[in-house]
Amino acid sequence: MESAEFRKQAHALVDWMADYFEQVEDYPVLPQVKPGDILKQLPTQAPEKGESFDAIFKDFRDIIMPGMTHWESPNFMAYFPANKSKASVLAEMLMSTLGAQCMSWLTSPAATELEEQMMVWLRDILGLAKHFTGVIQDTASTSTLAALLTAREQATGFEINERGFQQEKFTIYTSEEIHSSIDKAVKIAGFGLENLRKIAVDEAFAMQADAFEAQVQKDLAAGFQPLCLISAIGTTSTTAIDPIADLQIICERYGLWHHVDAAYAGTALMLPEMRWMAEGLEGVDSFVFNPHKWMFTNFDCTAYFVKDPKLLVNTFAMTPHYLKTSVDEEVKNYRDWGIPLGRRFRALKLWFVMREMGVEGMQAKIRKHIALGKWLAQTIEAHPDFELLAPVPLNTVCFRYTRGKADALDAINKEIMDKVNATGKLFFTQTQVKDKFALRLSFGNTNLEAYHVENAWRLIVAMAEAK
Numbered sequence: 001m002e003s004a005e006f007r008k009q010a011h012a013l014v015d016w017m018a019d020y021f022e023q024v025e026d027y028p029v030l031p032q033v034k035p036g037d038i039l040k041q042l043p044t045q046a047p048e049k050g051e052s053f054d055a056i057f058k059d060f061r062d063i064i065m066p067g068m069t070h071w072e073s074p075n076f077m078a079y080f081p082a083n084k085s086k087a088s089v090l091a092e093m094l095m096s097t098l099g100a101q102c103m104s105w106l107t108s109p110a111a112t113e114l115e116e117q118m119m120v121w122l123r124d125i126l127g128l129a130k131h132f133t134g135v136i137q138d139t140a141s142t143s144t145l146a147a148l149l150t151a152r153e154q155a156t157g158f159e160i161n162e163r164g165f166q167q168e169k170f171t172i173y174t175s176e177e178i179h180s181s182i183d184k185a186v187k188i189a190g191f192g193l194e195n196l197r198k199i200a201v202d203e204a205f206a207m208q209a210d211a212f213e214a215q216v217q218k219d220l221a222a223g224f225q226p227l228c229l230i231s232a233i234g235t236t237s238t239t240a241i242d243p244i245a246d247l248q249i250i251c252e253r254y255g256l257w258h259h260v261d262a263a264y265a266g267t268a269l270m271l272p273e274m275r276w277m278a279e280g281l282e283g284v285d286s287f288v289f290n291p292h293k294w295m296f297t298n299f300d301c302t303a304y305f306v307k308d309p310k311l312l313v314n315t316f317a318m319t320p321h322y323l324k325t326s327v328d329e330e331v332k333n334y335r336d337w338g339i340p341l342g343r344r345f346r347a348l349k350l351w352f353v354m355r356e357m358g359v360e361g362m363q364a365k366i367r368k369h370i371a372l373g374k375w376l377a378q379t380i381e382a383h384p385d386f387e388l389l390a391p392v393p394l395n396t397v398c399f400r401y402t403r404g405k406a407d408a409l410d411a412i413n414k415e416i417m418d419k420v421n422a423t424g425k426l427f428f429t430q431t432q433v434k435d436k437f438a439l440r441l442s443f444g445n446t447n448l449e450a451y452h453v454e455n456a457w458r459l460i461v462a463m464a465e466a467k
């Protein structure tokens with residue numbers, strides 16, 4: 001592509017992007033397509049000869065767009081949001097233009113040094129203790145795997161990296177409510193799912209510290225080596241908050257690594273009034289949260305904080321001859337701080353987002369989302385035909401419609417959800433709360449207003465009453 005053509009097409013794309021942001025609510029949130037609908041429109045082979053960009057872009061609009069789920073819509077209330085801001089989109093444009101692969105300091109000194117400073121900014125706006133050092137990872141899943149591997153290596157004097165597992169009988173602890181990425185990390189790190197202990201939760205779905213300690217004692221008596229606890233600030237199903245301080249005391253008592261998964265809810269720590277969730281966090285070994293979920297930074301961008309970066313680097317460092325540089329002693333080479341060698345320049349997004357919105361701008365939006373969560377929880381409680389199924393500390397609400405025979409309620413609620421989602425006006429997903437099928441709304445879109453949540457609620461009530 002010639003420069004003049006690039007300029008012309010890029011200007012046109014930016015106009016399309018701005019239109020998309022303005023019009024995103026006009027699209028059905030969930031695309032109205034069946035499996036295979038997109039695939040059958042795609043040529044089965046790559047073209048022999050290059051095509052015009054006009055032709056490519058036309059197919060993007062005609063084939064791809066009708067098959068997209070609109071995460072950018074404020075009416076997207078499924079899973080957890082992956083919100084963003086225009087500043088982060090602009091940063092991505094620059095990142096991809098520079099195309100830097102930021103594996104070491106020398107491969108882009110500015111990327112490394114900006115990342116170092118951005119992690120200090122993040123640490124401080126979240127109110128984390130000053131002794132934490134941060135590094136950007138691609139996802140929370142990878143960070144949790146890094147935590148488990150580091151815990152494993154620290155406990156064995158970095159021996160498993162060298163010799164493989166010998167006779168170790170490590171056990172890992174987490175709650176019944178934890179995210180599937182923990183099971184996955186336990187598998188990959190070689191511990192075996194049989195050695196993952198899922199600790200019971202209380203009425204608010206938070207891990208029971210007593211049950212955790214009892215399980216550790218039981219395992220010790222049976223000859224296991226309790227290695228690591230993974231607790232959560234904001235579980236995926238109901239955003240339950242584990243008692244970090246109580247759990248940390250037990251971890252210290254028995255010498256366990258404590259990793260805290262705050263993938264979604266970590267962003268809320270930028271509000272002083274939400275810092276109660278992080279009580280005890282200063283003692284833990286590692287902590288992860290995703291700016292790519294709720295902090296206005298488009299996917300992907302995960303912030304991983306550790307108490308002792310030397311342990312992390314000793315676990316992952318590989319310096320083959322062809323990667324050595326003359327400044328290795330003086331600088332950070334972030335390739336040694338995680339699993340992939342190659343790294344995108346994600347710090348640029350954080351820099352743009354934090355500067356363009358300011359801490360106050362971000363706080364105002366997070367506060368609004370949490371207030372809307374409270375509003376919806378109260379509204380549900382006040383309605384005779386609906387019930388709340390879990391506490392609502394943030395902006396994720398689990399509830400259900402209650403008119404009908406007890407054993408039919410799961411099916412009734414699923415039908416309400418499917419019918420609402422089929423309208424294209426709202427997209428939300430379910431979860432299971434104590435064996436009950438729960439409707440679950442999670443709303444953290446950057447442009448969310450009260451009326452989006454009010455409309456979502458009205459739509460669900462109307463669909464339930466029309467039955």
Ligand SMILES: *Cc1c(COP(=O)(O)O)cnc(C)c1O
Pocket residue numbers: 080138139140141142179181232234235236261262263264290302
């Ligand atoms: C979303 C989520 C994850 C996984 O995040 P990725 O960045 O997609 O790997 C892990 N834990 C919790 C609690 C989550 O909400």
